[in-house]
Amino acid sequence: MIVYVESSILSRFYLTDELGHERALAVLRNTEHQFITGSWTRIEVSGALVRAARRGERNSQSLLDALDTDLSETEGIVSVIDAEQTEIERIALELVRSFGIRSMDAWHLACARLALDELHEPGEECGFATRDEEQAAVAKEMGFTIV
Numbered sequence: 001m002i003v004y005v006e007s008s009i010l011s012r013f014y015l016t017d018e019l020g021h022e023r024a025l026a027v028l029r030n031t032e033h034q035f036i037t038g039s040w041t042r043i044e045v046s047g048a049l050v051r052a053a054r055r056g057e058r059n060s061q062s063l064l065d066a067l068d069t070d071l072s073e074t075e076g077i078v079s080v081i082d083a084e085q086t087e088i089e090r091i092a093l094e095l096v097r098s099f100g101i102r103s104m105d106a107w108h109l110a111c112a113r114l115a116l117d118e119l120h121e122p123g124e125e126c127g128f129a130t131r132d133e134e135q136a137a138v139a140k141e142m143g144f145t146i147v
Contacts (some may be wrong), residue, residue, distance in 0.1 A: 001125045004111070005027070005028065006132070008132055010078065011024075013070075028077060035077060037081070038107070038112075040104070049064060083114040087114055091113060092110040093106075105132060129147040
């Protein structure tokens with residue numbers, strides 16, 4: 001199954017002492033899944049990692065290096081996809097207006113929809129991994145399997 005990984009899961013993957021780390025490990029270590037994420041995820045997760053490093057005794061550069069490796073084209077465990085921004089924004093606007101979810105949550109769902117429509121095989125399940133309950137509810141309504 002191809003699974004879109006939202007920023008909240010990916011950031012917890014690196015923050016070993018924070019709530020949600022074990023679930024993020026379980027999601028991203030599942031070798032039966034192929035993982036993708038959107039281009040803005042690198043920005044969102046980088047901000048979360050730098051903020052976490054400032055709050056505790058973490059080295060922001062080592063966290064950022066790990067993120068860059070995991071999102072790299074050659075060594076990455078998560079493929080970064082780039083979809084048509086105009087279409088992402090159109091779908092995200094519809095989602096925000098229909099469900100009242102946060103804008104970046106809608107952006108991730110729109111990105112997932114466009115990417116997975118192109119990448120999945122007919123009849124194949126499409127997954128979505130998030131820690132946000134509202135976003136998960138909308139993802140389910142869109143036909144995603146919550147991972």
